[in-house]
Amino acid sequence: MTPRRGAAALLLVALTAWAVAAPPCTIDQRVTALDPDAHPERIVLDPAWRLPPGYAPSDLVPVSRAGFAGELPLRAIAIDDLRTLRTAAEADGVRLAVQSAYRSEAYQDAVHQGWVRQLGPERAAEVSARPGHSEHQLGTAVDLRSADGPPAWELDDWALTPEGAWVAEHAARHGFVISYPRDGRDASCYGYEPWHLRWVGREVAATATASGLAYRAWLYLHHPPVEATAP
Numbered sequence: 001m002t003p004r005r006g007a008a009a010l011l012l013v014a015l016t017a018w019a020v021a022a023p024p025c026t027i028d029q030r031v032t033a034l035d036p037d038a039h040p041e042r043i044v045l046d047p048a049w050r051l052p053p054g055y056a057p058s059d060l061v062p063v064s065r066a067g068f069a070g071e072l073p074l075r076a077i078a079i080d081d082l083r084t085l086r087t088a089a090e091a092d093g094v095r096l097a098v099q100s101a102y103r104s105e106a107y108q109d110a111v112h113q114g115w116v117r118q119l120g121p122e123r124a125a126e127v128s129a130r131p132g133h134s135e136h137q138l139g140t141a142v143d144l145r146s147a148d149g150p151p152a153w154e155l156d157d158w159a160l161t162p163e164g165a166w167v168a169e170h171a172a173r174h175g176f177v178i179s180y181p182r183d184g185r186d187a188s189c190y191g192y193e194p195w196h197l198r199w200v201g202r203e204v205a206a207t208a209t210a211s212g213l214a215y216r217a218w219l220y221l222h223h224p225p226v227e228a229t230a231p
């Protein structure tokens with residue numbers, strides 16, 4: 001194969017991988033067959049794929065266990081990494097707070113209905129997950145903000161604050177991915193949310209972040225979702 005043909009073939013492979021990696025954001029109600037308690041980091045949650053109806057994690061603990069103010073619940077499995085993220089940030093003079101953590105299916109329903117009333121169903125689907133489809137229901141996602149600031153979504157771009165910039169640079173090292181990156185709507189299905197972190201463990205966070213793919217696209221490539229069979 002000539003070098004030029006080789007390059008063309010490589011490009012084709014890359015484009016094909018991308019196409020496989022980021023299927024369109026179709027709306028559906030497909031229930032994942034994976035056990036969220038065992039493999040929270042492998043679960044695709046997007047407009048098509050959802051958690052088993054009524055799923056709630058069994059190991060929720062308050063974020064105060066990670067040294068944050070407040071009693072918002074998060075899965076115990078993510079607490080050690082959340083604590084080291086906080087202490088590393090504080091060592092760099094950066095003070096963070098948790099704005100939101102675990103959200104139940106019923107609570108997510110109320111949040112989503114609020115957006116539907118405000119924006120209509122189509123726009124609401126871009127800014128807020130439907131109940132059952134939210135990473136917050138997994139119990140491993142947190143919304144952060146600057147300790148002395150308003151909710152991060154009230155700012156034009158939280159990543160431009162010292163706190164948001166620190167998180168963008170260091171989250172992966174502590175086991176978190178930023179699920180909804182800038183300019184990533186086609187791949188992640190949601191608008192840019194520099195404050196929304198999903199715990200996936202340090203190894204996965206490092207690999208997925210280094211790939212440059214939105215986490216949803218990385219999951220489709222490495223752990224494509226499998227549908228639960230009806231009981």
Ligand SMILES: [Zn+2]
Pocket residue numbers: 100136141142143195196197
């Ligand atoms: Zn969030």
